[in-house]
Amino acid sequence: MTETSTLIILGASGDLTERLLLPGLASLLKSDRGVDVKLIGTGRSERSPKEWDAVVKTAFNGDAGSDLAKRTLASSEYIQGDPTSPAHLEKLFEASEGDPVMYFALPPAISVKVIKALEKITLPEGLRLALEKPFGSDEAGARDLNEELLKVVSEDRIHRTDHFLGRSTVLDIIGLRFANRLFEPVWNSDNIAKVEIFYDEILGLEGRAQYYDKAGALIDMIQSHLLQILAIIAMDAPASIDAVELRSEIARVLRATWVKDGDPITASRRGQYAAGTISGKEVPAYADEDGVDDARQTETLAEVEFEIKTRRWAGVPFVLRSGKGMSKIRKEVLITFKPVPVLPAGLKGASSPDSLRIEISPETLELGVTTNGKGNPFSLEKSVFKTDLGKPELTPYGEVLSGIFHDDPTLSIRGDVAERCWAIVQPVIDAWKSNMVPLETYPAGSSGPVEWETSKEA
Ligand SMILES: O=C1O[C@H](COP(=O)(O)O)[C@@H](O)[C@H](O)[C@H]1O
Numbered sequence: 001m002t003e004t005s006t007l008i009i010l011g012a013s014g015d016l017t018e019r020l021l022l023p024g025l026a027s028l029l030k031s032d033r034g035v036d037v038k039l040i041g042t043g044r045s046e047r048s049p050k051e052w053d054a055v056v057k058t059a060f061n062g063d064a065g066s067d068l069a070k071r072t073l074a075s076s077e078y079i080q081g082d083p084t085s086p087a088h089l090e091k092l093f094e095a096s097e098g099d100p101v102m103y104f105a106l107p108p109a110i111s112v113k114v115i116k117a118l119e120k121i122t123l124p125e126g127l128r129l130a131l132e133k134p135f136g137s138d139e140a141g142a143r144d145l146n147e148e149l150l151k152v153v154s155e156d157r158i159h160r161t162d163h164f165l166g167r168s169t170v171l172d173i174i175g176l177r178f179a180n181r182l183f184e185p186v187w188n189s190d191n192i193a194k195v196e197i198f199y200d201e202i203l204g205l206e207g208r209a210q211y212y213d214k215a216g217a218l219i220d221m222i223q224s225h226l227l228q229i230l231a232i233i234a235m236d237a238p239a240s241i242d243a244v245e246l247r248s249e250i251a252r253v254l255r256a257t258w259v260k261d262g263d264p265i266t267a268s269r270r271g272q273y274a275a276g277t278i279s280g281k282e283v284p285a286y287a288d289e290d291g292v293d294d295a296r297q298t299e300t301l302a303e304v305e306f307e308i309k310t311r312r313w314a315g316v317p318f319v320l321r322s323g324k325g326m327s328k329i330r331k332e333v334l335i336t337f338k339p340v341p342v343l344p345a346g347l348k349g350a351s352s353p354d355s356l357r358i359e360i361s362p363e364t365l366e367l368g369v370t371t372n373g374k375g376n377p378f379s380l381e382k383s384v385f386k387t388d389l390g391k392p393e394l395t396p397y398g399e400v401l402s403g404i405f406h407d408d409p410t411l412s413i414r415g416d417v418a419e420r421c422w423a424i425v426q427p428v429i430d431a432w433k434s435n436m437v438p439l440e441t442y443p444a445g446s447s448g449p450v451e452w453e454t455s456k457e458a
Pocket residue numbers: 201220221
């Protein structure tokens with residue numbers, strides 16, 4: 001039988017727990033990487049055992065039938081209390097079995113208080129800590145958080161989670177790049193004209209104003225998830241795919257990543273959705289959503305151009321964009337290749353550049369190449385080869401939890417990288433705070449402010 005671990009979720013009454021963490025846990029328990037998990041939820045709000053059971057059962061949904069899931073459901077409990085109180089934390093550890101994983105589904109300011117409380121008590125030996133993004137609220141905050149964490153446990157027991165690193169399509173990029181003669185030799189500025197990473201959602205705020213209004217699209221998506229994708233697209237080949245090698249290459253390329261020309265005014269754009277209609281449903285303006293502080297001027301659409309100052313990538317724009325309340329879902333990496341230097345005389349028609357589209361969700365791969373046309377064999381046209389990459393066994397959170405339970409930090413962010421990602425976007429945060437880049441508006445359900453050109457490609 002597998003050893004038992006305990007998953008203690010701090011902030012268990014929040015939306016993240018029900019929507020993502022628990023379904024992720026259920027997908028892990030069902031898989032052949034399953035572990036025996038005692039689940040403890042905790043939070044300030046009260047929850048009867050019956051209510052907590054119902055939350056877990058609903059979240060486990062169709063994945064509740066495996067032996068491991070049944071055991072977790074039977075032993076799961078909710079212990080109400082203040083996670084910043086040392087006495088409450090002791091109580092949680094007393095109720096644990098085996099090595100506990102403490103998962104912070106909490107805002108950064110509260111996480112710091114919990115860590116300080118952990119410093120005051122005797123901790124179980126095998127304790128692992130998992131922290132959600134945002135990790136701190138700027139570079140200095142991330143550094144302080146790292147220092148505090150290291151007073152409690154060693155770096156190999158800290159998991160700064162990013163569920164995008166648990167996405168199969170993001171992980172697929174590694175094999176795609178390094179195992180194909182077709183791509184590996186051309187993955188550089190001699191052959192690639194542009195890299196774009198889009199994460200456009202049709203969803204609006206969904207009741208998350210308390211968190212989102214302070215974060216905005218730049219911090220919510222670009223500073224965290226999309227920079228990790230950029231790193232995997234742009235890193236050099238790791239010697240192996242173990243945690244040390246892979247995370248070193250990610251760190252190395254991010255150290256060379258900068259806002260284009262160091263100028264956030266020309267390299268960034270931001271927008272906020274106004275009232276509109278999405279899929280036939282009326283959506284209020286962001287500023288009118290419950291819990292939004294209009295004075296904050298939070299962006300719901302952010303776009304930043306980065307450059308990577310390495311021999312491989314000099315001169316190639318990396319454009320990262322993410323928006324909410326958009327007309328259509330567009331979650332993809334689009335790599336546009338340079339045109340061939342010359343065409344044989346007589347070939348007619350435009351040879352459009354080759355492109356590689358990695359759709360993050362749904363999981364597909366699309367290669368666009370120029371071929372001779374069907375009607376006239378010497379007139380060029382674009383042919384697209386598309387393949388479905390298949391549904392992964394685990395949800396992204398299941399993948400992340402698997403790494404934590406198996407003590408494998410490959411899919412979590414290294415401490416220095418968490419700090420570096422703040423440093424990369426800080427010039428943009430500063431420029432936006434001092435209004436040096438206008439906050440444009442776009443109707444919910446549109447492809448962004450009318451002036452924005454990039455949406456054309458969709
Ligand atoms: O972390 C976050 O990610 C989601 C998008 O990821 P998905 O896996 O749900 O597609 C985003 O909607 C959310 O605002 C952000 O906090």
